Amino acid sequence: MKIVIPLYDNFTALDVIGPYEVLGKLPGARTVFAGAERRVYKSDTPTLGIAAEMAFAEIDSADVLLVGGTGHIAQVTANPPLIEFVKRIHPTTTWTTSVCTGALALAAAGVLDGVEAVTHWGAMDVLGRLGAIPVHERVVVRGKIVTGAGVSAGIDMALTLAAKIAGEAFARALQLALEYDPQPPFDAGSPAKAGPELVKIVAELMAPAMAAPPTP
Amino acid sequence: MKIVIPLYDNFTALDVIGPYEVLGKLPGARTVFAGAERRVYKSDTPTLGIAAEMAFAEIDSADVLLVGGTGHIAQVTANPPLIEFVKRIHPTTTWTTSVCTGALALAAAGVLDGVEAVTHWGAMDVLGRLGAIPVHERVVVRGKIVTGAGVSAGIDMALTLAAKIAGEAFARALQLALEYDPQPPFDAGSPAKAGPELVKIVAELMAPAMAAPPTP
Numbered sequence: 001m002k003i004v005i006p007l008y009d010n011f012t013a014l015d016v017i018g019p020y021e022v023l024g025k026l027p028g029a030r031t032v033f034a035g036a037e038r039r040v041y042k043s044d045t046p047t048l049g050i051a052a053e054m055a056f057a058e059i060d061s062a063d064v065l066l067v068g069g070t071g072h073i074a075q076v077t078a079n080p081p082l083i084e085f086v087k088r089i090h091p092t093t094t095w096t097t098s099v100c101t102g103a104l105a106l107a108a109a110g111v112l113d114g115v116e117a118v119t120h121w122g123a124m125d126v127l128g129r130l131g132a133i134p135v136h137e138r139v140v141v142r143g144k145i146v147t148g149a150g151v152s153a154g155i156d157m158a159l160t161l162a163a164k165i166a167g168e169a170f171a172r173a174l175q176l177a178l179e180y181d182p183q184p185p186f187d188a189g190s191p192a193k194a195g196p197e198l199v200k201i202v203a204e205l206m207a208p209a210m211a212a213p214p215t216p
Numbered sequence: 217m218k219i220v221i222p223l224y225d226n227f228t229a230l231d232v233i234g235p236y237e238v239l240g241k242l243p244g245a246r247t248v249f250a251g252a253e254r255r256v257y258k259s260d261t262p263t264l265g266i267a268a269e270m271a272f273a274e275i276d277s278a279d280v281l282l283v284g285g286t287g288h289i290a291q292v293t294a295n296p297p298l299i300e301f302v303k304r305i306h307p308t309t310t311w312t313t314s315v316c317t318g319a320l321a322l323a324a325a326g327v328l329d330g331v332e333a334v335t336h337w338g339a340m341d342v343l344g345r346l347g348a349i350p351v352h353e354r355v356v357v358r359g360k361i362v363t364g365a366g367v368s369a370g371i372d373m374a375l376t377l378a379a380k381i382a383g384e385a386f387a388r389a390l391q392l393a394l395e396y397d398p399q400p401p402f403d404a405g406s407p408a409k410a411g412p413e414l415v416k417i418v419a420e421l422m423a424p425a426m427a428a429p430p431t432p
Binding site for chain 1: 234246247248249261354365385388389395398399402409415418421
């Protein structure tokens, strides 16, 4: 089972590492980090870099395509190599998946036209403008397309997918192995729980990156 | 604020990427991935590699030391460069922290002698044998030492620490930005919740790596 994870500049590391940690442990799984070029891509929180071991051009299919997001949404909405890669690989997949604003790359590739999907709460309107039908759920499964909400939702998305691929018993074993028994010290993980004042502060903090042009 | 994250062969990626995503966004934060040598270290789920940009020898202090774990516990209990690094840096820190079996490196360095701490559920007995007092909590704060339970607990640990460093309002903003509103599809994240049968299966799956000698 080939799990292909595209990288690009300013990707959010936890978006892809959460699901990678789950899906990479499935029986027969082989994860491939790929990029427009074979090189190290830097994440949007300095200074982590992950190496793309393969170039997009070297890949012609995937069993699972996993597109993570970024705080810099032009990196997914105005990124021709990534969008072309999604368009080309999606027809070959068993599962096409995204976390956070990775859904915007799927939408930009036409994969989500008229399809219910979720993204980071701060990008739900963009998702709708790109042709998807935004649904406010943690994980949305529609046919072979599985989308997760913001950043940390990738773990929930991946466990949901793991159960579909390898059965619920195996998914539960993975959950135990990762000791995924979340106990957040605060209850501010969604706009509804955080309240309008905090939402406004965080949306303003995120705004410059959301609006920035893509890195050349 | 310098946040130093040691890497070593067979590290568990999510152990360090969860907290990195939280702590790396604190005001003035600078994260440094470091290793015994400047090179790429491969994680314990193939095929992710993260580059250590600095060698241990180039670092003489840290504000936050964050030691992640591994399924291959000899990599933390029998790893002289890592253990010496923890011994040397711990006296300089404001916070010395661990996730998962990273606590075993702190214990092997003597940092946890007689100190209450937590690690992955499958390594609590080893933690005790190394001189710490195992405590079955998600996050344990004792003075400047903060330990988290297995793998995914790093996110809870980091949000707890973020509140101590930058205040609860800021930690809540980070939680919202990461949309950390966990909704695991199953309830099997701890031994108590998973039940003895699943615990036995997972413990047996983990056993070979737990017992393996360190990578040279």
